[in-house]
Amino acid sequence: MTVTVRSYLGAEDETSLGDDVLDGLTRPFKELPPKYFYDEAGAALFDRICELPEYYPTRVERAILAERAGELAALTGAAEVVELGSGTAAKSRLLLSSLADAGTLRRYVSVDVTEGMIRSTGASLAEEYPGLEVHGIVGDFERHLGHLPAPAGTRIVALLGGTIGNFTPGSRRRFLRGIGQLLGPDGVLLLGVDLVKDPARIEAAYDDAAGVTAAFNRNVLRVVNRELGADFEPDGFDHVAFFDREHEWIEMRLRAQRRMTVTVAGLGLTVEFAKREELRTEISAKFTPERLAADFAAARLETVELMTDSDALFGLAVARQSAPRRFRPARRRALAAV
Ligand code: SAH
Ligand code: AVI
Secondary structure (H helix, E strand, O other): OEEEEEEOOOHHHHHHHHHHHHHHHHOOOOEOOHHHHOOHHHHHHHHHHHOOOOOHHHHHHHHHHHHHHHHHHHHHOOOEEEEEOOOOOOOHHHHHHHHHHHOOOOEEEEEEOOHHHHHHHHHHHHHHOOOOEEEEEEOOOOOOHHHOOOOOOOEEEEEOOOHHHHOOHHHHHHHHHHHHHHHOOOOEEEEEEEEOOOHHHHHHHOOOOOOHHHHHHHHHHHHHHHHHOEOOOHHHEEEEEEEEOOOOEEEEEEEEOOOEEEEEHHHOEEEEEOOOOEEEEEEEEOEOHHHHHHHHHHOOEEEEEEEEOOOOOEEEEEEEEOOOOOOOHHHHHHHHHO
């Protein structure tokens, strides 16, 4: 059994948390990046979200994969799955099993900020798939993809769960462009995207009756308290989730119940919150096939197939690098004549 785990999170990441929090809390409209939700407690809360009746993305994406994983294995003949933001890899096992059955699977590479998850999932996968090489990277997929090992053969890069929706539009395209460069000539991107639908359905998924998403949202304040010596009172903030119809994304915010002064000792920072002032903690963009195609085009990718469920709730896109642009002699001649 070969499991290798490398961590690229270190002192500079505490600095990067500090910089992000300083930036976010001093903006005219306060915000914090969603990647800080996922300490061990946040990761456990996310797992509970995935089981909620209102949170359809996990269930539907799993069903699509269960139906189509065999086709994906046949289409790609992949030797390697590189999963970004892998979490517990619950759904990726469907893909790994199909590739193992097809006899092509050699290596699974996971990248996640949550170390415990990388270690425990890596150990379980190595046991479940005898002969599988497992390489775990504890790191930030926006900064550490340069540490991926060289490809072990045809690659599938998987970004599941709708995580791409947590990027703002410009960084989303930049990120997809970076992923394109990891694919090589034969590799594909497998991208889970939540689709635009009735806003009430989306809002319910982010504001569940049991209050698990609210606890997940407030957890980011606990992370900042612990890591940067802040004194946020998480229970002094209300969970807010609403669908922004113009941008077609859900926003999660935390709304101060009263006027508050928060100190972030590690940054020597004091922040004032007005009563009902909101702090944005996440956007989760929802896609149409057109938006996805435009993002892919901007990232020099093209859709091979967009697999969806019969209610078009969620999509699983297969994309590859677009063919390089052809040399156009006629246009060059015209330019030369000017
Ligand atoms: N892919 C899983 C988990 C999705 S939750 C699924 O589909 O269910 C998002 C995952 O991405 C979490 O495990 C979180 O720890 C990880 N994550 C979030 N931001 C990250 C970042 N910047 N770099 C690496 N991992 C990140
Ligand atoms: C990880 N990510 C895709 C989830 C989402 O749906 O945007 C995180 C989440 N936030 C609230 N519920 C789940």
